[in-house]
Amino acid sequence: MARLEPNIDESKEWPYTTGAYIVLVACGLAYLIGSLLAPQTAATIAFQMAPAQRVTMQLSIIIPVLIVWIIALRAALTFKNYSRIIEGSPEARGVGRIADGLMWLVAYLVLTSILSVATQYFVGSSWLWMIVAIKNHLPVIASLIAFFLIFQGSLTLKAMTDANNQQGTPVWLIILFGIFAAALAWLFAVSPVDTDRPIPIYGLPHDVNLFTMILPHTLAWFIGLLASINILNYTRHVKGLIYRQALRRLVWGILSVILFAAVLQLLTILSKIFSSLSLGPLLLIVYVLIVLYGMGFILVHLGAKKLTRIEVVQ
Amino acid sequence: MSDQDYQPGDLYHQVVSITEEYLGPAAPRFVTRQVSFHLNKTPEELSIEDLPKFVEWAHVTFSLLTDDRETVNRYVAEIGQLATKPWPGAAQRNL
Numbered sequence: 031m032a033r034l035e036p037n038i039d040e041s042k043e044w045p046y047t048t049g050a051y052i053v054l055v056a057c058g059l060a061y062l063i064g065s066l067l068a069p070q071t072a073a074t075i076a077f078q079m080a081p082a083q084r085v086t087m088q089l090s091i092i093i094p095v096l097i098v099w100i101i102a103l104r105a106a107l108t109f110k111n112y113s114r115i116i117e118g119s120p121e122a123r124g125v126g127r128i129a130d131g132l133m134w135l136v137a138y139l140v141l142t143s144i145l146s147v148a149t150q151y152f153v154g155s156s157w158l159w160m161i162v163a164i165k166n167h168l169p170v171i172a173s174l175i176a177f178f179l180i181f182q183g184s185l186t187l188k189a190m191t192d193a194n195n196q197q198g199t200p201v202w203l204i205i206l207f208g209i210f211a212a213a214l215a216w217l218f219a220v221s222p223v224d225t226d227r228p229i230p231i232y233g234l235p236h237d238v239n240l241f242t243m244i245l246p247h248t249l250a251w252f253i254g255l256l257a258s259i260n261i262l263n264y265t266r267h268v269k270g271l272i273y274r275q276a277l278r279r280l281v282w283g284i285l286s287v288i289l290f291a292a293v294l295q296l297l298t299i300l301s302k303i304f305s306s307l308s309l310g311p312l313l314l315i316v317y318v319l320i321v322l323y324g325m326g327f328i329l330v331h332l333g334a335k336k337l338t339r340i341e342v343v344q
Numbered sequence: 345m346s347d348q349d350y351q352p353g354d355l356y357h358q359v360v361s362i363t364e365e366y367l368g369p370a371a372p373r374f375v376t377r378q379v380s381f382h383l384n385k386t387p388e389e390l391s392i393e394d395l396p397k398f399v400e401w402a403h404v405t406f407s408l409l410t411d412d413r414e415t416v417n418r419y420v421a422e423i424g425q426l427a428t429k430p431w432p433g434a435a436q437r438n439l
Binding site: 116119120121190268269270271272273274275277336337339340341343344 | 378381415
């Protein structure tokens with residue numbers, strides 16, 4: 031008997047896939063060249079590094095960051111393609127929204143890095159405060175859009191499961207998050223403003239930042255948390271042994287991406303505390319974050335790939 | 345169930361119902377694809393006679409979706425059982 035050969039067609043791509051990669055490569059080059067040619071970096075000033083040391087340290091961060099960008103975009107695109115493959119199905123709308131949210135998280139990742147480099151070109155300029163304000167606020171907008179879209183998608187998926195089995199957000203979690211948000215706001219409000227830095231941490235007055243940066247960030251994380259709970263509930267109640275396995279991988283990926291996006295934002299907000307650390311521990315924190323962030327997107331990619339395979343295998 | 349209860353596509357729905365336990369919301373799309381690609385039929389045209397070929401292909405495609413042999417064998421056995429299930433009126437209606 032002839033051996034049966036299954037047919038797998040995973041070619042149904044989002045039409046802007048190539049464009050997305052081109053934009054990412056352009057941003058990557060801008061980030062790489064911009065970082066290396068920057069006239070004055072915070073690291074050089076703070077740690078008084080020799081030029082060769084400075085380049086080595088920069089490359090040791092830039093290269094892993096660029097790798098994470100590629101992994102993140104690939105993961106988001108795999109999920110986006112999956113949402114296109116299941117177009118017309120009941121879960122397509124929710125999956126599509128989550129895919130859009132992931133694309134915005136990639137945008138957040140790229141914006142954060144590029145804008146940080148851009149500020150270094152404005153040291154001593156009267157524009158510096160404005161550029162720093164843009165650097166702090168543009169990623170907040172990207173993050174809010176990303177988490178809001180993921181939340182919207184999660185609501186659609188949650189609505190598909192049996193209403194009798196649906197669980198709400200645990201009250202203790204809301205209370206815990208409320209305490210965390212209040213503590214963060216208080217910590218930010220009482221922390222002294224470091225005015226000696228060549229590149230200021232915040233572009234706007236300290237009190238204004240509480241409402242334009244800290245609260246929107248906290249809101250974004252809360253929305254992300256609610257989205258995660260909704261997606262987990264969907265995973266628990268949807269039918270399908272193999273489908274759930276693939277979905278679970280994806281969910282853990284999305285959860286870790288949301289978590290590390292939040293941690294990254296938290297570190298940026300509390301960078302005053304970390305600026306007192308020496309270079310070694312600081313780099314270790316950066317590397318751990320980069321690796322964990324990348325792993326989250328790898329899980330998203332693997333989960334989305336398996337879900338896609340279920341839809342295309344013949 | 346009487347003969348009158350049987351409609352074209354009943355077997356397809358049974359196959360989808362079993363597949364849903366493994367592939368969840370992807371099940372109808374999976375079964376429709378297998379029927380159309382390997383049997384050159386519409387879901388309504390799926391008949392008992394097609395089940396051996398469907399099972400053969402299901403075994404191959406499921407093996408690509410999970411490494412768990414037990415899951416693959418259980419699914420294939422459940423689909424295979426449909427062929428031995430009494431289907432009133434099946435002969436007349438070519439179910």
